Amino acid sequence: MWDAERLRIATDAAGIALWSWNVDTDEIALDERAHKLWGVRRDGPVTFEELSRRIHPADLERVRKTFQSTRTMAGPYEIDFRVLHNDAVRFISARGQGDDIGIVGRIMFGVFLDVTERKQAEEAREMLAGEMSHRVKNLFSIASALTSIAARSAATTTEMARDLTQRLTALGRAHDLARPAPGQTAEKAALLGDLLAALLAPYSDDAAASGRVRVSVPEVRVGGTSATTLALVVHELATNSIKYGALSVASGTLDVRCTAQDGEMVVVWTEQGGPPVTAPMDTIGYGSKLVTRSMSGQLGGAITFDWPASGMVATLRMSKARLAV
Structure with missing residues:
Protein backbone atom coordinates (compact mmCIF):
# COMPACT_ATOMS: atom_id res chain seq x y z
CA MET A 1 0.00 0.00 0.00
CA TRP A 2 2.73 2.51 0.92
CA ASP A 3 4.97 2.58 -2.14
CA ARG A 42 16.80 22.69 -8.64
CA ASP A 43 19.82 21.33 -10.51
CA GLY A 44 21.26 19.32 -7.63
CA PRO A 45 22.04 19.27 -3.92
CA VAL A 46 22.66 22.49 -2.04
CA THR A 47 24.72 23.07 1.08
CA PHE A 48 23.59 24.21 4.49
CA GLU A 49 25.62 27.40 3.95
CA GLU A 50 23.63 28.18 0.82
CA LEU A 51 20.34 27.72 2.66
CA SER A 52 21.71 29.80 5.53
CA ARG A 53 21.85 32.85 3.30
CA ARG A 54 18.06 32.73 3.11
CA ILE A 55 17.46 32.35 6.84
CA HIS A 56 16.41 35.53 8.65
CA PRO A 57 19.53 37.07 10.26
CA ALA A 58 17.84 37.14 13.68
CA ASP A 59 17.29 33.35 13.53
CA LEU A 60 20.46 32.23 11.76
CA GLU A 61 22.79 31.55 14.71
CA ARG A 62 20.07 29.72 16.64
CA VAL A 63 19.30 27.51 13.64
CA ARG A 64 23.01 26.77 13.05
CA LYS A 65 23.58 25.61 16.61
CA THR A 66 20.36 23.64 16.81
CA PHE A 67 20.81 21.93 13.45
CA GLN A 68 24.39 20.91 14.25
CA SER A 69 23.30 19.47 17.61
CA THR A 70 20.54 17.31 16.14
CA ARG A 71 22.91 14.36 15.62
CA THR A 72 23.30 13.98 19.39
CA MET A 73 19.80 15.12 20.28
CA ALA A 74 17.69 12.24 21.61
CA GLY A 75 14.30 11.69 19.99
CA PRO A 76 12.44 13.81 17.47
CA TYR A 77 13.25 17.50 17.08
CA GLU A 78 11.49 20.54 15.65
CA ILE A 79 13.04 23.89 14.74
CA ASP A 80 10.91 26.87 13.71
CA PHE A 81 12.56 29.81 11.95
CA ARG A 82 12.03 32.52 9.34
CA VAL A 83 13.31 32.58 5.78
CA LEU A 84 13.49 35.48 3.32
CA HIS A 85 12.05 34.58 -0.07
CA ASN A 86 10.89 36.91 -2.86
CA ASP A 87 10.80 39.96 -0.54
CA ALA A 88 8.52 38.08 1.85
CA VAL A 89 9.09 36.45 5.21
CA ARG A 90 7.94 32.83 5.60
CA PHE A 91 8.05 30.60 8.67
CA ILE A 92 9.48 27.09 8.24
CA SER A 93 9.39 24.20 10.67
CA ALA A 94 12.24 21.67 10.18
CA ARG A 95 11.56 18.26 11.73
CA GLY A 96 13.49 15.02 12.00
CA GLN A 97 14.94 12.37 14.32
CA GLY A 98 18.02 13.07 16.41
CA ASP A 99 20.79 10.81 17.68
CA ASP A 100 21.39 9.50 14.13
CA ILE A 101 18.12 7.54 14.24
CA GLY A 102 17.22 6.53 10.69
CA ILE A 103 20.57 7.56 9.22
CA VAL A 104 21.31 5.64 6.01
CA GLY A 105 24.76 5.67 4.44
CA ARG A 106 25.73 8.85 6.31
CA ILE A 107 22.51 10.57 5.16
CA MET A 108 19.85 11.86 7.54
CA PHE A 109 16.26 12.54 6.54
CA GLY A 110 13.58 14.97 7.62
CA VAL A 111 10.76 17.27 6.52
CA PHE A 112 10.01 20.98 6.17
CA LEU A 113 6.57 22.45 6.83
CA ASP A 114 5.39 25.94 5.90
CA VAL A 115 3.93 27.19 9.21
CA THR A 116 3.56 30.86 8.21
CA GLU A 117 -0.20 31.04 8.78
CA ARG A 118 0.10 29.44 12.23
CA LYS A 119 2.88 31.81 13.26
CA GLN A 120 0.96 34.84 12.00
CA ALA A 121 -2.08 33.72 13.99
CA GLU A 122 0.09 33.33 17.10
CA GLU A 123 1.54 36.81 16.61
CA ALA A 124 -1.97 38.24 16.18
CA ARG A 125 -3.08 36.61 19.45
CA GLU A 126 0.00 37.97 21.24
CA MET A 127 -0.68 41.43 19.83
CA LEU A 128 -4.30 41.28 21.00
CA ALA A 129 -3.26 40.14 24.47
CA GLY A 130 -0.68 42.91 24.66
CA GLU A 131 -3.22 45.48 23.50
CA MET A 132 -5.71 44.29 26.12
CA SER A 133 -3.12 44.57 28.90
CA HIS A 134 -2.06 48.00 27.67
CA ARG A 135 -5.63 49.32 27.58
CA VAL A 136 -6.54 47.93 31.00
CA LYS A 137 -3.57 49.76 32.53
CA ASN A 138 -4.64 52.92 30.72
CA LEU A 139 -8.19 52.62 32.05
CA PHE A 140 -6.95 52.64 35.64
CA SER A 141 -4.98 55.83 34.94
CA ILE A 142 -7.96 57.41 33.19
CA ALA A 143 -10.35 56.58 36.03
CA SER A 144 -8.02 58.28 38.51
CA ALA A 145 -7.61 61.33 36.28
CA LEU A 146 -11.36 61.66 35.64
CA THR A 147 -11.92 61.59 39.40
CA SER A 148 -9.59 64.57 39.77
CA ILE A 149 -11.36 66.43 36.94
CA ALA A 150 -14.77 65.83 38.53
CA ALA A 151 -13.50 67.09 41.88
CA ARG A 152 -12.36 70.45 40.47
CA SER A 153 -15.80 72.01 40.10
CA ALA A 154 -17.95 69.87 42.42
CA ALA A 155 -19.25 71.61 45.55
CA THR A 156 -20.61 68.44 47.17
CA THR A 157 -19.89 64.75 47.06
CA THR A 158 -23.24 64.24 45.33
CA GLU A 159 -22.27 66.60 42.51
CA MET A 160 -18.89 64.92 42.21
CA ALA A 161 -20.47 61.46 42.06
CA ARG A 162 -22.91 62.60 39.35
CA ASP A 163 -20.15 64.27 37.32
CA LEU A 164 -17.86 61.27 37.61
CA THR A 165 -20.64 58.86 36.65
CA GLN A 166 -21.41 60.89 33.53
CA ARG A 167 -17.75 60.93 32.52
CA LEU A 168 -17.32 57.19 33.07
CA THR A 169 -20.51 56.53 31.10
CA ALA A 170 -19.14 58.60 28.22
CA LEU A 171 -15.89 56.67 28.48
CA GLY A 172 -17.87 53.44 28.19
CA ARG A 173 -19.54 54.68 25.01
CA ALA A 174 -16.14 55.59 23.61
CA HIS A 175 -14.86 52.12 24.49
CA ASP A 176 -17.77 50.54 22.60
CA LEU A 177 -16.67 52.45 19.53
CA ALA A 178 -13.15 51.08 19.86
CA ARG A 179 -14.13 47.52 20.74
CA PRO A 180 -17.75 46.55 19.97
CA ALA A 181 -19.19 43.76 22.09
CA PRO A 182 -19.01 40.19 20.70
CA GLY A 183 -21.61 39.75 17.99
CA GLN A 184 -21.94 43.50 17.44
CA THR A 185 -20.32 45.77 14.90
CA ALA A 186 -19.53 49.44 14.85
CA GLU A 187 -22.09 51.78 13.34
CA LYS A 188 -22.18 51.68 9.55
CA ALA A 189 -21.38 55.38 9.16
CA ALA A 190 -21.07 58.41 11.41
CA LEU A 191 -20.06 62.03 11.08
CA LEU A 192 -16.41 62.57 11.94
CA GLY A 193 -17.31 65.45 14.26
CA ASP A 194 -19.84 63.34 16.17
CA LEU A 195 -17.34 60.52 16.50
CA LEU A 196 -14.62 62.78 17.89
CA ALA A 197 -17.08 64.50 20.24
CA ALA A 198 -18.16 61.13 21.68
CA LEU A 199 -14.58 59.98 22.13
CA LEU A 200 -13.47 63.19 23.84
CA ALA A 201 -16.61 63.80 25.93
CA PRO A 202 -15.17 62.16 29.10
CA TYR A 203 -12.32 64.72 29.15
CA SER A 204 -14.27 67.92 28.47
CA ASP A 205 -15.13 70.46 31.14
CA ASP A 206 -18.62 71.88 30.62
CA ALA A 207 -18.09 74.42 33.40
CA ALA A 208 -15.39 76.21 31.43
CA ALA A 209 -16.83 79.01 29.33
CA SER A 210 -14.40 78.64 26.46
CA GLY A 211 -14.48 74.85 26.42
CA ARG A 212 -11.64 72.64 27.54
CA VAL A 213 -11.82 70.47 24.43
CA ARG A 214 -12.64 72.04 21.04
CA VAL A 215 -13.42 70.06 17.91
CA SER A 216 -13.73 71.67 14.47
CA VAL A 217 -14.07 69.34 11.48
CA PRO A 218 -15.95 69.37 8.16
CA GLU A 219 -19.00 67.19 7.57
CA VAL A 220 -17.27 63.93 6.66
CA ARG A 221 -18.71 60.43 6.91
CA VAL A 222 -16.66 57.73 8.60
CA GLY A 223 -17.35 54.07 7.83
CA GLY A 224 -17.84 51.47 10.55
CA THR A 225 -14.43 49.80 10.12
CA SER A 226 -12.53 53.11 10.07
CA ALA A 227 -14.53 54.42 13.04
CA THR A 228 -13.25 51.54 15.15
CA THR A 229 -9.64 52.16 14.11
CA LEU A 230 -9.85 55.93 14.55
CA ALA A 231 -11.40 55.42 17.98
CA LEU A 232 -8.37 53.39 19.03
CA VAL A 233 -5.99 56.11 17.87
CA VAL A 234 -7.91 58.99 19.50
CA HIS A 235 -8.33 57.03 22.73
CA GLU A 236 -4.56 56.45 22.88
CA LEU A 237 -3.81 60.14 22.29
CA ALA A 238 -6.36 61.20 24.91
CA THR A 239 -4.96 58.70 27.41
CA ASN A 240 -1.44 60.09 27.00
CA SER A 241 -2.77 63.64 27.29
CA ILE A 242 -4.65 62.98 30.51
CA LYS A 243 -1.63 61.19 32.00
CA TYR A 244 1.17 63.52 30.87
CA GLY A 245 -0.15 66.29 28.62
CA ALA A 246 -2.57 69.22 28.50
CA LEU A 247 -5.56 67.32 29.86
CA SER A 248 -3.63 66.42 33.02
CA VAL A 249 -4.05 69.94 34.44
CA ALA A 250 -7.03 72.30 34.80
CA SER A 251 -5.44 74.98 32.61
CA GLY A 252 -4.75 72.67 29.67
CA THR A 253 -6.77 72.74 26.46
CA LEU A 254 -7.09 70.46 23.44
CA ASP A 255 -7.94 71.67 19.93
CA VAL A 256 -8.77 69.14 17.21
CA ARG A 257 -9.17 70.42 13.65
CA CYS A 258 -9.57 68.61 10.35
CA THR A 259 -9.04 69.73 6.75
CA ALA A 260 -9.25 67.99 3.39
CA GLN A 261 -6.10 67.94 1.24
CA ASP A 262 -6.28 66.18 -2.13
CA GLY A 263 -7.04 62.54 -1.35
CA GLU A 264 -6.32 62.89 2.35
CA MET A 265 -8.04 64.00 5.50
CA VAL A 266 -5.64 65.74 7.88
CA VAL A 267 -6.48 65.93 11.57
CA VAL A 268 -4.31 68.20 13.72
CA TRP A 269 -4.39 67.48 17.46
CA THR A 270 -3.00 70.49 19.38
CA GLU A 271 -2.42 70.57 23.13
CA GLN A 272 -1.69 73.79 25.03
CA GLY A 273 -1.44 74.95 28.61
CA GLY A 274 -0.19 71.68 30.01
CA PRO A 275 3.06 70.74 31.75
CA PRO A 276 6.35 71.49 29.95
CA VAL A 277 6.79 69.03 27.10
CA THR A 278 9.86 67.29 25.76
CA ALA A 279 10.21 64.87 22.89
CA PRO A 280 10.26 61.27 24.12
CA MET A 281 13.32 59.05 23.89
CA ASP A 282 13.91 56.92 20.81
CA THR A 283 12.34 53.91 22.52
CA ILE A 284 8.91 53.25 21.00
CA GLY A 285 6.34 52.07 23.53
CA TYR A 286 3.49 49.68 22.91
CA GLY A 287 0.97 52.51 22.59
CA SER A 288 3.05 54.21 19.89
CA LYS A 289 3.33 50.95 17.98
CA LEU A 290 -0.43 50.47 18.24
CA VAL A 291 -1.15 53.96 16.89
CA THR A 292 1.40 53.71 14.07
CA ARG A 293 0.17 50.28 13.00
CA SER A 294 -3.46 51.40 13.04
CA MET A 295 -2.79 54.55 11.02
CA SER A 296 -0.77 52.84 8.32
CA GLY A 297 -2.53 49.48 8.18
CA GLN A 298 -6.21 50.37 8.48
CA LEU A 299 -6.40 54.07 7.57
CA GLY A 300 -3.77 54.16 4.83
CA GLY A 301 -2.01 57.10 6.42
CA ALA A 302 0.52 58.11 9.03
CA ILE A 303 0.93 60.08 12.24
CA THR A 304 3.69 62.55 13.10
CA PHE A 305 4.45 64.40 16.34
CA ASP A 306 5.89 67.85 17.04
CA TRP A 307 6.99 69.07 20.47
CA PRO A 308 6.90 72.89 20.66
CA ALA A 309 7.19 74.55 24.06
CA SER A 310 3.45 75.34 24.09
CA GLY A 311 2.42 71.67 23.91
CA MET A 312 2.38 68.50 21.84
CA VAL A 313 0.99 68.58 18.29
CA ALA A 314 0.00 65.36 16.49
CA THR A 315 -0.84 65.35 12.78
CA LEU A 316 -2.92 62.44 11.51
CA ARG A 317 -3.09 61.89 7.74
CA MET A 318 -5.72 59.45 6.50
CA SER A 319 -6.88 58.28 3.11
CA LYS A 320 -10.33 59.65 2.27
CA ALA A 321 -11.22 56.39 0.59
CA ARG A 322 -10.12 54.31 3.61
CA LEU A 323 -11.94 56.63 6.02
CA ALA A 324 -15.25 55.93 4.32
CA VAL A 325 -14.93 52.14 4.69
Whole structure:
Protein backbone atom coordinates (compact mmCIF):
# COMPACT_ATOMS: atom_id res chain seq x y z
CA MET A 1 0.00 0.00 0.00
CA TRP A 2 2.73 2.51 0.92
CA ASP A 3 4.97 2.58 -2.14
CA ALA A 4 6.81 5.73 -3.27
CA GLU A 5 3.95 6.99 -5.42
CA ARG A 6 1.37 6.71 -2.66
CA LEU A 7 3.70 8.31 -0.12
CA ARG A 8 4.23 11.21 -2.52
CA ILE A 9 0.45 11.67 -2.83
CA ALA A 10 0.18 11.72 0.96
CA THR A 11 3.00 14.26 1.45
CA ASP A 12 1.57 16.50 -1.28
CA ALA A 13 -1.83 16.39 0.39
CA ALA A 14 -0.27 17.37 3.73
CA GLY A 15 2.00 20.09 2.27
CA ILE A 16 5.14 18.29 3.47
CA ALA A 17 8.52 19.09 1.88
CA LEU A 18 11.30 16.46 2.09
CA TRP A 19 15.03 16.92 2.69
CA SER A 20 18.10 14.78 3.26
CA TRP A 21 21.44 15.83 4.73
CA ASN A 22 24.81 14.20 4.05
CA VAL A 23 26.60 14.62 7.38
CA ASP A 24 30.02 14.22 5.72
CA THR A 25 29.72 16.55 2.69
CA ASP A 26 27.12 18.91 4.23
CA GLU A 27 25.05 18.58 1.06
CA ILE A 28 21.29 18.86 1.40
CA ALA A 29 18.99 17.32 -1.20
CA LEU A 30 15.49 18.82 -1.50
CA ASP A 31 12.35 17.63 -3.21
CA GLU A 32 10.38 19.93 -5.53
CA ARG A 33 8.19 21.34 -2.76
CA ALA A 34 11.26 22.15 -0.61
CA HIS A 35 12.95 23.90 -3.54
CA LYS A 36 9.88 26.13 -3.95
CA LEU A 37 9.68 26.76 -0.21
CA TRP A 38 13.30 27.95 -0.04
CA GLY A 39 13.46 29.44 -3.54
CA VAL A 40 16.75 27.73 -4.44
CA ARG A 41 18.02 26.15 -7.65
CA ARG A 42 16.80 22.69 -8.64
CA ASP A 43 19.82 21.33 -10.51
CA GLY A 44 21.26 19.32 -7.63
CA PRO A 45 22.04 19.27 -3.92
CA VAL A 46 22.66 22.49 -2.04
CA THR A 47 24.72 23.07 1.08
CA PHE A 48 23.59 24.21 4.49
CA GLU A 49 25.62 27.40 3.95
CA GLU A 50 23.63 28.18 0.82
CA LEU A 51 20.34 27.72 2.66
CA SER A 52 21.71 29.80 5.53
CA ARG A 53 21.85 32.85 3.30
CA ARG A 54 18.06 32.73 3.11
CA ILE A 55 17.46 32.35 6.84
CA HIS A 56 16.41 35.53 8.65
CA PRO A 57 19.53 37.07 10.26
CA ALA A 58 17.84 37.14 13.68
CA ASP A 59 17.29 33.35 13.53
CA LEU A 60 20.46 32.23 11.76
CA GLU A 61 22.79 31.55 14.71
CA ARG A 62 20.07 29.72 16.64
CA VAL A 63 19.30 27.51 13.64
CA ARG A 64 23.01 26.77 13.05
CA LYS A 65 23.58 25.61 16.61
CA THR A 66 20.36 23.64 16.81
CA PHE A 67 20.81 21.93 13.45
CA GLN A 68 24.39 20.91 14.25
CA SER A 69 23.30 19.47 17.61
CA THR A 70 20.54 17.31 16.14
CA ARG A 71 22.91 14.36 15.62
CA THR A 72 23.30 13.98 19.39
CA MET A 73 19.80 15.12 20.28
CA ALA A 74 17.69 12.24 21.61
CA GLY A 75 14.30 11.69 19.99
CA PRO A 76 12.44 13.81 17.47
CA TYR A 77 13.25 17.50 17.08
CA GLU A 78 11.49 20.54 15.65
CA ILE A 79 13.04 23.89 14.74
CA ASP A 80 10.91 26.87 13.71
CA PHE A 81 12.56 29.81 11.95
CA ARG A 82 12.03 32.52 9.34
CA VAL A 83 13.31 32.58 5.78
CA LEU A 84 13.49 35.48 3.32
CA HIS A 85 12.05 34.58 -0.07
CA ASN A 86 10.89 36.91 -2.86
CA ASP A 87 10.80 39.96 -0.54
CA ALA A 88 8.52 38.08 1.85
CA VAL A 89 9.09 36.45 5.21
CA ARG A 90 7.94 32.83 5.60
CA PHE A 91 8.05 30.60 8.67
CA ILE A 92 9.48 27.09 8.24
CA SER A 93 9.39 24.20 10.67
CA ALA A 94 12.24 21.67 10.18
CA ARG A 95 11.56 18.26 11.73
CA GLY A 96 13.49 15.02 12.00
CA GLN A 97 14.94 12.37 14.32
CA GLY A 98 18.02 13.07 16.41
CA ASP A 99 20.79 10.81 17.68
CA ASP A 100 21.39 9.50 14.13
CA ILE A 101 18.12 7.54 14.24
CA GLY A 102 17.22 6.53 10.69
CA ILE A 103 20.57 7.56 9.22
CA VAL A 104 21.31 5.64 6.01
CA GLY A 105 24.76 5.67 4.44
CA ARG A 106 25.73 8.85 6.31
CA ILE A 107 22.51 10.57 5.16
CA MET A 108 19.85 11.86 7.54
CA PHE A 109 16.26 12.54 6.54
CA GLY A 110 13.58 14.97 7.62
CA VAL A 111 10.76 17.27 6.52
CA PHE A 112 10.01 20.98 6.17
CA LEU A 113 6.57 22.45 6.83
CA ASP A 114 5.39 25.94 5.90
CA VAL A 115 3.93 27.19 9.21
CA THR A 116 3.56 30.86 8.21
CA GLU A 117 -0.20 31.04 8.78
CA ARG A 118 0.10 29.44 12.23
CA LYS A 119 2.88 31.81 13.26
CA GLN A 120 0.96 34.84 12.00
CA ALA A 121 -2.08 33.72 13.99
CA GLU A 122 0.09 33.33 17.10
CA GLU A 123 1.54 36.81 16.61
CA ALA A 124 -1.97 38.24 16.18
CA ARG A 125 -3.08 36.61 19.45
CA GLU A 126 0.00 37.97 21.24
CA MET A 127 -0.68 41.43 19.83
CA LEU A 128 -4.30 41.28 21.00
CA ALA A 129 -3.26 40.14 24.47
CA GLY A 130 -0.68 42.91 24.66
CA GLU A 131 -3.22 45.48 23.50
CA MET A 132 -5.71 44.29 26.12
CA SER A 133 -3.12 44.57 28.90
CA HIS A 134 -2.06 48.00 27.67
CA ARG A 135 -5.63 49.32 27.58
CA VAL A 136 -6.54 47.93 31.00
CA LYS A 137 -3.57 49.76 32.53
CA ASN A 138 -4.64 52.92 30.72
CA LEU A 139 -8.19 52.62 32.05
CA PHE A 140 -6.95 52.64 35.64
CA SER A 141 -4.98 55.83 34.94
CA ILE A 142 -7.96 57.41 33.19
CA ALA A 143 -10.35 56.58 36.03
CA SER A 144 -8.02 58.28 38.51
CA ALA A 145 -7.61 61.33 36.28
CA LEU A 146 -11.36 61.66 35.64
CA THR A 147 -11.92 61.59 39.40
CA SER A 148 -9.59 64.57 39.77
CA ILE A 149 -11.36 66.43 36.94
CA ALA A 150 -14.77 65.83 38.53
CA ALA A 151 -13.50 67.09 41.88
CA ARG A 152 -12.36 70.45 40.47
CA SER A 153 -15.80 72.01 40.10
CA ALA A 154 -17.95 69.87 42.42
CA ALA A 155 -19.25 71.61 45.55
CA THR A 156 -20.61 68.44 47.17
CA THR A 157 -19.89 64.75 47.06
CA THR A 158 -23.24 64.24 45.33
CA GLU A 159 -22.27 66.60 42.51
CA MET A 160 -18.89 64.92 42.21
CA ALA A 161 -20.47 61.46 42.06
CA ARG A 162 -22.91 62.60 39.35
CA ASP A 163 -20.15 64.27 37.32
CA LEU A 164 -17.86 61.27 37.61
CA THR A 165 -20.64 58.86 36.65
CA GLN A 166 -21.41 60.89 33.53
CA ARG A 167 -17.75 60.93 32.52
CA LEU A 168 -17.32 57.19 33.07
CA THR A 169 -20.51 56.53 31.10
CA ALA A 170 -19.14 58.60 28.22
CA LEU A 171 -15.89 56.67 28.48
CA GLY A 172 -17.87 53.44 28.19
CA ARG A 173 -19.54 54.68 25.01
CA ALA A 174 -16.14 55.59 23.61
CA HIS A 175 -14.86 52.12 24.49
CA ASP A 176 -17.77 50.54 22.60
CA LEU A 177 -16.67 52.45 19.53
CA ALA A 178 -13.15 51.08 19.86
CA ARG A 179 -14.13 47.52 20.74
CA PRO A 180 -17.75 46.55 19.97
CA ALA A 181 -19.19 43.76 22.09
CA PRO A 182 -19.01 40.19 20.70
CA GLY A 183 -21.61 39.75 17.99
CA GLN A 184 -21.94 43.50 17.44
CA THR A 185 -20.32 45.77 14.90
CA ALA A 186 -19.53 49.44 14.85
CA GLU A 187 -22.09 51.78 13.34
CA LYS A 188 -22.18 51.68 9.55
CA ALA A 189 -21.38 55.38 9.16
CA ALA A 190 -21.07 58.41 11.41
CA LEU A 191 -20.06 62.03 11.08
CA LEU A 192 -16.41 62.57 11.94
CA GLY A 193 -17.31 65.45 14.26
CA ASP A 194 -19.84 63.34 16.17
CA LEU A 195 -17.34 60.52 16.50
CA LEU A 196 -14.62 62.78 17.89
CA ALA A 197 -17.08 64.50 20.24
CA ALA A 198 -18.16 61.13 21.68
CA LEU A 199 -14.58 59.98 22.13
CA LEU A 200 -13.47 63.19 23.84
CA ALA A 201 -16.61 63.80 25.93
CA PRO A 202 -15.17 62.16 29.10
CA TYR A 203 -12.32 64.72 29.15
CA SER A 204 -14.27 67.92 28.47
CA ASP A 205 -15.13 70.46 31.14
CA ASP A 206 -18.62 71.88 30.62
CA ALA A 207 -18.09 74.42 33.40
CA ALA A 208 -15.39 76.21 31.43
CA ALA A 209 -16.83 79.01 29.33
CA SER A 210 -14.40 78.64 26.46
CA GLY A 211 -14.48 74.85 26.42
CA ARG A 212 -11.64 72.64 27.54
CA VAL A 213 -11.82 70.47 24.43
CA ARG A 214 -12.64 72.04 21.04
CA VAL A 215 -13.42 70.06 17.91
CA SER A 216 -13.73 71.67 14.47
CA VAL A 217 -14.07 69.34 11.48
CA PRO A 218 -15.95 69.37 8.16
CA GLU A 219 -19.00 67.19 7.57
CA VAL A 220 -17.27 63.93 6.66
CA ARG A 221 -18.71 60.43 6.91
CA VAL A 222 -16.66 57.73 8.60
CA GLY A 223 -17.35 54.07 7.83
CA GLY A 224 -17.84 51.47 10.55
CA THR A 225 -14.43 49.80 10.12
CA SER A 226 -12.53 53.11 10.07
CA ALA A 227 -14.53 54.42 13.04
CA THR A 228 -13.25 51.54 15.15
CA THR A 229 -9.64 52.16 14.11
CA LEU A 230 -9.85 55.93 14.55
CA ALA A 231 -11.40 55.42 17.98
CA LEU A 232 -8.37 53.39 19.03
CA VAL A 233 -5.99 56.11 17.87
CA VAL A 234 -7.91 58.99 19.50
CA HIS A 235 -8.33 57.03 22.73
CA GLU A 236 -4.56 56.45 22.88
CA LEU A 237 -3.81 60.14 22.29
CA ALA A 238 -6.36 61.20 24.91
CA THR A 239 -4.96 58.70 27.41
CA ASN A 240 -1.44 60.09 27.00
CA SER A 241 -2.77 63.64 27.29
CA ILE A 242 -4.65 62.98 30.51
CA LYS A 243 -1.63 61.19 32.00
CA TYR A 244 1.17 63.52 30.87
CA GLY A 245 -0.15 66.29 28.62
CA ALA A 246 -2.57 69.22 28.50
CA LEU A 247 -5.56 67.32 29.86
CA SER A 248 -3.63 66.42 33.02
CA VAL A 249 -4.05 69.94 34.44
CA ALA A 250 -7.03 72.30 34.80
CA SER A 251 -5.44 74.98 32.61
CA GLY A 252 -4.75 72.67 29.67
CA THR A 253 -6.77 72.74 26.46
CA LEU A 254 -7.09 70.46 23.44
CA ASP A 255 -7.94 71.67 19.93
CA VAL A 256 -8.77 69.14 17.21
CA ARG A 257 -9.17 70.42 13.65
CA CYS A 258 -9.57 68.61 10.35
CA THR A 259 -9.04 69.73 6.75
CA ALA A 260 -9.25 67.99 3.39
CA GLN A 261 -6.10 67.94 1.24
CA ASP A 262 -6.28 66.18 -2.13
CA GLY A 263 -7.04 62.54 -1.35
CA GLU A 264 -6.32 62.89 2.35
CA MET A 265 -8.04 64.00 5.50
CA VAL A 266 -5.64 65.74 7.88
CA VAL A 267 -6.48 65.93 11.57
CA VAL A 268 -4.31 68.20 13.72
CA TRP A 269 -4.39 67.48 17.46
CA THR A 270 -3.00 70.49 19.38
CA GLU A 271 -2.42 70.57 23.13
CA GLN A 272 -1.69 73.79 25.03
CA GLY A 273 -1.44 74.95 28.61
CA GLY A 274 -0.19 71.68 30.01
CA PRO A 275 3.06 70.74 31.75
CA PRO A 276 6.35 71.49 29.95
CA VAL A 277 6.79 69.03 27.10
CA THR A 278 9.86 67.29 25.76
CA ALA A 279 10.21 64.87 22.89
CA PRO A 280 10.26 61.27 24.12
CA MET A 281 13.32 59.05 23.89
CA ASP A 282 13.91 56.92 20.81
CA THR A 283 12.34 53.91 22.52
CA ILE A 284 8.91 53.25 21.00
CA GLY A 285 6.34 52.07 23.53
CA TYR A 286 3.49 49.68 22.91
CA GLY A 287 0.97 52.51 22.59
CA SER A 288 3.05 54.21 19.89
CA LYS A 289 3.33 50.95 17.98
CA LEU A 290 -0.43 50.47 18.24
CA VAL A 291 -1.15 53.96 16.89
CA THR A 292 1.40 53.71 14.07
CA ARG A 293 0.17 50.28 13.00
CA SER A 294 -3.46 51.40 13.04
CA MET A 295 -2.79 54.55 11.02
CA SER A 296 -0.77 52.84 8.32
CA GLY A 297 -2.53 49.48 8.18
CA GLN A 298 -6.21 50.37 8.48
CA LEU A 299 -6.40 54.07 7.57
CA GLY A 300 -3.77 54.16 4.83
CA GLY A 301 -2.01 57.10 6.42
CA ALA A 302 0.52 58.11 9.03
CA ILE A 303 0.93 60.08 12.24
CA THR A 304 3.69 62.55 13.10
CA PHE A 305 4.45 64.40 16.34
CA ASP A 306 5.89 67.85 17.04
CA TRP A 307 6.99 69.07 20.47
CA PRO A 308 6.90 72.89 20.66
CA ALA A 309 7.19 74.55 24.06
CA SER A 310 3.45 75.34 24.09
CA GLY A 311 2.42 71.67 23.91
CA MET A 312 2.38 68.50 21.84
CA VAL A 313 0.99 68.58 18.29
CA ALA A 314 0.00 65.36 16.49
CA THR A 315 -0.84 65.35 12.78
CA LEU A 316 -2.92 62.44 11.51
CA ARG A 317 -3.09 61.89 7.74
CA MET A 318 -5.72 59.45 6.50
CA SER A 319 -6.88 58.28 3.11
CA LYS A 320 -10.33 59.65 2.27
CA ALA A 321 -11.22 56.39 0.59
CA ARG A 322 -10.12 54.31 3.61
CA LEU A 323 -11.94 56.63 6.02
CA ALA A 324 -15.25 55.93 4.32
CA VAL A 325 -14.93 52.14 4.69
